Amino acid sequence: MFARTHGGTTLGVDGLVIDVEVDSSAGLPGFDLVGLANTAVRESKERVRTAIRNSRINLQQKKVTVNLAPAGIRKDSAGLDLPIAIALLAAYGIIPAERIERSLFASELSLEGDCRAVQGILPITITAREQGYSSIFVACDNANEALLVDGITVYGIQNLHEAIAFLTGKTSLSPSVPNPTPSVQTVSTDDFADVQGQFQAKRALEIAAAGGHNVLMVGVPGSGKTMLARRVSSILPPLTREEALDITKIYSIAGLLPQNGGLVQTRPFRSPHHTASTTAMIGGGSVPRPGEVTLAHHGVLFLDELPEFSKSTLEVLRQPLEDKKICISRINASIVFPSDIMLVCAMNPCPCGFYGDESPKNECICSPNEIRRYTRKISGPLLDRIDIHIRIPHVAYKDLVSTKNAESSAVIAKRVEAARAIQQDRLAPCSISCNAQMNHAMLKRFCPLSKDAQSMLEMAFHRFHLSARSYDRIIKVARTISDLDTQMEILPRHIAEAIQLRHDAGLSDL
Amino acid sequence: MNNKILGNQGEALAANYLIQHGYAILAQNYRIRSAELDLVVKDGNTVAFVEVKTRRNMHFGSGAEAVNYRKQKKIIQAAQYFLQRWHLEGRPCRFDVIEIYKDTNQLYRIHHLKNAFESH
Numbered sequence: 001m002f003a004r005t006h007g008g009t010t011l012g013v014d015g016l017v018i019d020v021e022v023d024s025s026a027g028l029p030g031f032d033l034v035g036l037a038n039t040a041v042r043e044s045k046e047r048v049r050t051a052i053r054n055s056r057i058n059l060q061q062k063k064v065t066v067n068l069a070p071a072g073i074r075k076d077s078a079g080l081d082l083p084i085a086i087a088l089l090a091a092y093g094i095i096p097a098e099r100i101e102r103s104l105f106a107s108e109l110s111l112e113g114d115c116r117a118v119q120g121i122l123p124i125t126i127t128a129r130e131q132g133y134s135s136i137f138v139a140c141d142n143a144n145e146a147l148l149v150d151g152i153t154v155y156g157i158q159n160l161h162e163a164i165a166f167l168t169g170k171t172s173l174s175p176s177v178p179n180p181t182p183s184v185q186t187v188s189t190d191d192f193a194d195v196q197g198q199f200q201a202k203r204a205l206e207i208a209a210a211g212g213h214n215v216l217m218v219g220v221p222g223s224g225k226t227m228l229a230r231r232v233s234s235i236l237p238p239l240t241r242e243e244a245l246d247i248t249k250i251y252s253i254a255g256l257l258p259q260n261g262g263l264v265q266t267r268p269f270r271s272p273h274h275t276a277s278t279t280a281m282i283g284g285g286s287v288p289r290p291g292e293v294t295l296a297h298h299g300v301l302f303l304d305e306l307p308e309f310s311k312s313t314l315e316v317l318r319q320p321l322e323d324k325k326i327c328i329s330r331i332n333a334s335i336v337f338p339s340d341i342m343l344v345c346a347m348n349p350c351p352c353g354f355y356g357d358e359s360p361k362n363e364c365i366c367s368p369n370e371i372r373r374y375t376r377k378i379s380g381p382l383l384d385r386i387d388i389h390i391r392i393p394h395v396a397y398k399d400l401v402s403t404k405n406a407e408s409s410a411v412i413a414k415r416v417e418a419a420r421a422i423q424q425d426r427l428a429p430c431s432i433s434c435n436a437q438m439n440h441a442m443l444k445r446f447c448p449l450s451k452d453a454q455s456m457l458e459m460a461f462h463r464f465h466l467s468a469r470s471y472d473r474i475i476k477v478a479r480t481i482s483d484l485d486t487q488m489e490i491l492p493r494h495i496a497e498a499i500q501l502r503h504d505a506g507l508s509d510l
Numbered sequence: 511m512n513n514k515i516l517g518n519q520g521e522a523l524a525a526n527y528l529i530q531h532g533y534a535i536l537a538q539n540y541r542i543r544s545a546e547l548d549l550v551v552k553d554g555n556t557v558a559f560v561e562v563k564t565r566r567n568m569h570f571g572s573g574a575e576a577v578n579y580r581k582q583k584k585i586i587q588a589a590q591y592f593l594q595r596w597h598l599e600g601r602p603c604r605f606d607v608i609e610i611y612k613d614t615n616q617l618y619r620i621h622h623l624k625n626a627f628e629s630h
Contacts, residue, residue: 027601029605063629
């Protein structure tokens with residue numbers, strides 16, 4: 001007899017529905033699995049058979065053929081165990097075939113028949129809903145994730161036996177309902193209130209967060225670069241539901257969602273070590289998997305000790321920074337991963353770390369050649385994509401011991417949110433959301449400069465020999481500053497601050 | 511030579527055992543060029559190909575263990591030939607192993623393993 005049901009796997013960040021067809025006939029007993037299955041799927045043969053036997057069902061041995069369609073795509077999800085088992089039981093006439101025609105199954109099976117959670121349930125559920133499936137059966141541990149999608153009935157099941165009993169009509173099974181989400185507002189433990197002094201740096205990071213600008217921090221060792229960077233995500237505006245779904249999808253595929261975790265509520269903060277390879281950074285593998293730039297989607301990618309990264313690892317960041325997505329082409333598939341990130345980098349000005357430090361105690365001992373070699377790693381094109389460059393000085397003693405409470409992240413986040421709201425209203429027609437994403441044409445349209453501001457910028461242009469690109473970037477940052485200032489027009493003081501944020505690092509000659 | 515006699519004894523015992531349990535013998539020691547089927551029997555509508563292994567002791571592993579991948583392939587090959595030759599392709603089939611242990615006081619223990627393996 002023949003039976004068909006549906007399973008799911010993922011391709012890039014999207015789900016893919018797999019038709020699982022099973023035929024059983026007389027003849028030499030055997031179990032053939034066809035349809036470009038990888039090892040994990042091919043091994044499901046043993047799991048499925050044992051799980052069925054341990055669910056107290058004895059199947060007479062027959063010639064069984066399992067086909068996974070579309071045949072051209074490599075299947076690599078252990079979640080195909082359950083649909084294969086269900087279709088097999090239907091082919092033996094144990095489960096009525098019409099009960100499973102419009103349902104999708106996704107779970108791994110244990111030898112005992114228990115359902116195990118698998119990766120990528122959220123994208124699979126979204127695709128199933130789009131293609132009009134009425135219900136999806138997942139492991140209990142995956143139910144919360146599947147329930148994030150409206151418009152499809154989710155059944156969380158404990159084991160194969162439960163599914164069989166329900167599908168044969170022996171018992172009833174009520175659809176899963178969303179757990180009342182634990183109302184613990186995830187309070188970020190990293191708060192700007194902990195950072196004493198560093199007012200300029202904090203101001204620069206506030207501007208960066210408000211406009212979605214990338215930041216480079218240059219400073220002596222121990223000045224608090226890392227501490228500041230870790231707090232950037234605490235002042236970014238709260239996630240919208242779409243953004244949260246995007247992030248959850250990516251984390252679901254990468255298998256990084258916490259056990260039975262629902263929606264990701266916080267913006268990701270990724271800080272890969274500087275030994276990271278190109279593949280770790282942008283994603284890859286024979287079946288492409290997301291890398292750090294994708295895992296930091298809608299959040300912060302923090303690169304500490306920037307010059308220590310290998311040159312190629314840094315250069316591959318160019319495309320994702322420019323296009324907000326990364327296209328990975330491999331022999332099996334060409335896949336586009338999203339990578340809308342805010343890049344925050346930190347570095348020392350020279351190998352010893354004290355170049356340009358004011359205090360006479362810490363004199364730089366590096367030769368000019370060493371400094372050049374150190375900073376040469378960071379190419380012009382990459383620096384060009386970083387709107388804000390700042391210098392982080394030593395913390396002054398009186399700031400360090402000050403008991404005065406520094407401004408908390410919550411207060412800063414309010415201002416950032418207000419500035420983002422202004423930008424969203426203005427930029428909505430261009431379907432972008434923050435100032436950093438504006439192109440040259442949009443700059444002309446949305447960034448009216450007051451007369452004084454214009455003449456000031458002209459002066460700076462000649463004085464500092466600015467390139468056309470730097471000119472654009474200064475206007476972009478000035479736009480964000482004026483948004484924080486809730487001004488319609490860009491005023492001279494905004495331009496002045498923007499120029500400072502560009503040249504403060506002393507790296508302009510690199 | 512002793513082993514061969516033991517084997518033949520075992521196969522005769524297995525045949526008797528199967529007849530007693532309601533099976534009909536279709537063939538015994540069915541030989542093709544490279545392989546042999548010890549017993550081909552009918553269980554209702556099902557055709558069962560039975561490999562018989564006789565042992566005096568467990569010093570060299572159990573009987574069923576001896577039916578390894580290579581042996582299975584040979585049996586499967588012979589079974590395919592048998593089904594074709596007698597036009598039985600549509601029948602349900604299975605592969606059984608019968609282990610027979612002969613202990614010191616000349617008693618036999620028979621262990622019938624149904625569905626021991628399947629074609630790969």
